[in-house]
Every structure is written in C-alpha cells, then in structure tokens.
Amino acid sequence: MNNHHTFNDLLDLWVKDELTLDDLTLITGKTNSEELLYEATLHKSAVVSIQKFAIAQQVASVHQNYLATLSKPSNETRVISINSRKMLQRIAVAAAIFFGLFLTVDRLLVNPDMIYRESYQEYYGNTERSASVEELQNIAEYFRVGNYQAVIEAFGLINEPANKEVFLAGYSYLKIENYDQAEKLFNTIIQNANAGKENLFRDEAEYYLALTCLKLGKYYDAYMLMKAIRSNPDHTYSDAFDSWSLLRTKWLD
Amino acid sequence: MIDKDRNQLSDIEIISGLEGNDVTVTVEFLYAQYFKEIIEVVKYMGGSEEDGADVFQEAVLVMIEKIREKRFRGDSSVKTYLFGIVKNQWLMELRTRERRKKREEQYMSGEPYIQNTLEYKKSNADLNNLFNQLGEVCKRILVGFYFENKSMKALLDQFEFKNEQVLRNRKNSCMRKLKEILSTNKNLIQSLKSDFIYE
Numbered sequence A: 001m002n003n004h005h006t007f008n009d010l011l012d013l014w015v016k017d018e019l020t021l022d023d024l025t026l027i028t029g030k031t032n033s034e035e036l037l038y039e040a041t042l043h044k045s046a047v048v049s050i051q052k053f054a055i056a057q058q059v060a061s062v063h064q065n066y067l068a069t070l071s072k073p074s075n076e077t078r079v080i081s082i083n084s085r086k087m088l089q090r091i092a093v094a095a096a097i098f099f100g101l102f103l104t105v106d107r108l109l110v111n112p113d114m115i116y117r118e119s120y121q122e123y124y125g126n127t128e129r130s131a132s133v134e135e136l137q138n139i140a141e142y143f144r145v146g147n148y149q150a151v152i153e154a155f156g157l158i159n160e161p162a163n164k165e166v167f168l169a170g171y172s173y174l175k176i177e178n179y180d181q182a183e184k185l186f187n188t189i190i191q192n193a194n195a196g197k198e199n200l201f202r203d204e205a206e207y208y209l210a211l212t213c214l215k216l217g218k219y220y221d222a223y224m225l226m227k228a229i230r231s232n233p234d235h236t237y238s239d240a241f242d243s244w245s246l247l248r249t250k251w252l253d
Numbered sequence B: 001m002i003d004k005d006r007n008q009l010s011d012i013e014i015i016s017g018l019e020g021n022d023v024t025v026t027v028e029f030l031y032a033q034y035f036k037e038i039i040e041v042v043k044y045m046g047g048s049e050e051d052g053a054d055v056f057q058e059a060v061l062v063m064i065e066k067i068r069e070k071r072f073r074g075d076s077s078v079k080t081y082l083f084g085i086v087k088n089q090w091l092m093e094l095r096t097r098e099r100r101k102k103r104e105e106q107y108m109s110g111e112p113y114i115q116n117t118l119e120y121k122k123s124n125a126d127l128n129n130l131f132n133q134l135g136e137v138c139k140r141i142l143v144g145f146y147f148e149n150k151s152m153k154a155l156l157d158q159f160e161f162k163n164e165q166v167l168r169n170r171k172n173s174c175m176r177k178l179k180e181i182l183s184t185n186k187n188l189i190q191s192l193k194s195d196f197i198y199e
Helices: A004-015 A021-028 A033-071 A075-108 A112-119 A133-145 A148-156 A163-175 A179-194 A202-216 A219-231 A243-252 B011-019 B024-044 B049-068 B078-107 B120-132 B136-147 B152-158 B164-183 B186-193
Strands: none
Touching (some): A004 A021, A033 B120, A033 B136, A033 B186, A112 A202, A112 A243, A133 A163, A163 A202, B011 B078, B120 B186
16 A cells, blocks of 8 residues: 555554454455564554543643642631631731820820829918018018019028928929929928928928929929828818829829 | 532532542542541551551542552442542551651661652653653643544644644654653562553
8 A cells, every 4th residue: 555644544544443464464455464464563663652641731730720829828727817817907906006096195184294284273272370570561462462583582581481482482393394493392391391390381382392393394292292291180171182183193104 | 511510419429530630629629628638547447647647648639540550340339439548548558657667667776767748749840740751831731632532633733843744753752752761760660561451
C-alpha cells in the first residue's frame, strides 16, 4: 500500500475494532506480519498516549485549581477576618470615643478651677474682733468696698496684726490672685492656732488655704485640708466640700 | 449530564462522568470530597502533604483508566476503590524509594539520600514531553480526533484549514511525528500497551 495516509486511516479503523489484523494484511498487502504488528502496536500506543494525555491534562488542571483554592484563604476565613477587622475597628473607635470622653470629663470635671468655683464661698465676716479698732476700721472699710489692694497696704502698716487682719489680708491676696502670699498668711493663722496663740479665723484660714492650694497646684495639700474640713462637723465650712469635689481633687494629684 | 451545582454525586454518576470526554466536573467532585481525607491517609502512612497530593492525582488517573477500561466492577463503592488505589500507589512508591535508597547507598556510600518526586510522575512527565514536541495545533487535532471523537468536519470548523483533506493530511502528519518520537521511548510504549483504554 503506497498511500501512507490511507494506511493511517486503516490503522484507526483497526484501533476502533472495525478491522482485524487479517483485514489489514489483506487490504494493505503487507506480507511481513511482524512489521505490520509493530506498525499497529505503535499506532495503538500513540492513540492510547493521546487519550492518557487528554485525561491527564484535565485532571492536572483540576489539581492545580484545587491546590490554588487551598492556598487561598477561604470565604469563611475572609468573612471572619473581615469581621475581626471590623470588630477591631469598632473597639478602636469605642476606645477612642471613651478616651475622648475621658479627656473631656477630665478637662471639664476633674479641673482644679472648676472645683475651686464650685467650692468657693465669698467671705462676708464681721469686723468686730480686732486688737486695734482704728486700724480695723480702715481695713474693714477697704474690705467692705472690695478694695483688696488697699486692704493689703493697710495690713502692711500694722505692727502686730491679729488673726482677723491677717485673714482679711490673706483673703485679699487670694482675690487679687497672689496665691503665694495668700498661702503664707493663711498658714500663719493656722500656725498661730496650733501654737495656742489664737484660734480665731482658723476655720476660715483652713478653708481658703485649701482653695489657695488648688490654685497653686498643690492638690495633695488641698485634698488633705478639704478632707479634714469635711470630716469635722463642727467646722464652719464642713459643708463647703462635697464628696465629689474631694474625689476629683484626689484624681488631680 | 452532571449538574455542577449539586453537592453530591452518586457512584453511578461518577462512573458515567469519568467515562465521558470531559471529566472535569466529576474530578472536581472527587477532589472536593476526598482530597483532604486522602492527604491524611498518606501522612499517616509516612508521606508528606505533597506526596499525598501527588498520590491522589495519580490515583484519580488510575481510577479513570480502570473505569474507562470497564475494569471497575462496582464490587465496592467508588470511594473505597479510590482509597484502595491510593494505598497501593503509595506502598508501591515506598517500595520504589526503599529500593532506590539501598541502591544509592550501595554505590554512593557516604552520600545523603535525596528523596525524589514520585516515580510515576516520570511517566507523566514523559507524556507531557512527548506532546510538547508536537506543537499546540497537532496536540489539539489529535486530542480532538482520537479522544473527543470529533469528525473531520467538526475539526475543520475548529481550525483554519483550507479543506477537510488538508486537515486530514495534517492529522496524519501529526500522528506520524508522534509515533516517531514514541518509537524512541520503549518504556513508554510498554506502559501504554498495558493501558490501552479501548480493550
């Protein structure tokens, strides 16, 4: 058989069992059966290789795709991841809000000036108790009209001021925001009282010293004074500081 | 026709799917159902995850061949059959590795034993090399005609040949080239002879 293409077509028919080897021998005229058998076997092997290759390609494709999906995070994992991320974002936002609120609260409520304003009471005391009536009249008059600078100047002229003058001067320093001098004078009254010299104006001195300490940033001293005043029901200013003010003052320290 | 959206396929549907020309959907089902379990089996038997993946791929190919050759009699379920193939494949691989290890120890004493990829991957690689030498057009023509059982007319619509005779000439030329290359690999011919699907 001279036509190779036709021989191939015949081998295809043999592979599909549409022809036998005898048919092939007869049709092709190939008398060498070994040669024909080799040709047929090679053709058959080629067809099998094509079939195996085609299936292997499909399986390999599925295999690769499947391994690729395994190496990717699953949808469920992604959902969890997204949820986790959202949850973390929410926690972060909540923490930021909480922190913001805390700062706001801290700024608005735990604020020495606010505690000062809430606890402050004007002094309207009488001027009867004094060693020197003339000097007291001057100081009392200046104090009554709210001329605190004049009170301080008049106080400077007194040789032996009593607690009353010391207090009015200390209070005047507080009013003109000279807190260091106010502190010094209020402490003088307390030290005098502790020394047994004079106990007058001790309650007033303690109360306004506590407020002065708030202004000076001496929060621990302020807290201790406030706590002592509040815990003494006989103290003139026992009700001046509530527990909330005490707590906030403690936080300041 | 297998419904892609279904989660379960019966054994009859699996067999039917693997007998067809497009085995993709059925193979995807097998991977989804059994891949992870088989990895664990191979790991339990001393293999790695990569070994398990390779063995599973080969076992699927073997099962497809058995089913197409009508050598799967249905005495067991498809799953049992597949797992049986996996175990046999892996035991064969272990024996091969052991033999090779001993041989290498004998001839290369002192050299560390390097575990190569699975033995059967070599024959798959041979097959790939074989078809890569043919070129893309030849591959598609031969697969279309000999595997997908497409007629010359159907193939003519797929390729830009002048007429059916030109296509037929090209097909025969591709086949001749394939046989020439194949004839140089006696081992491959031998393994193919034992796997002839139409028998």
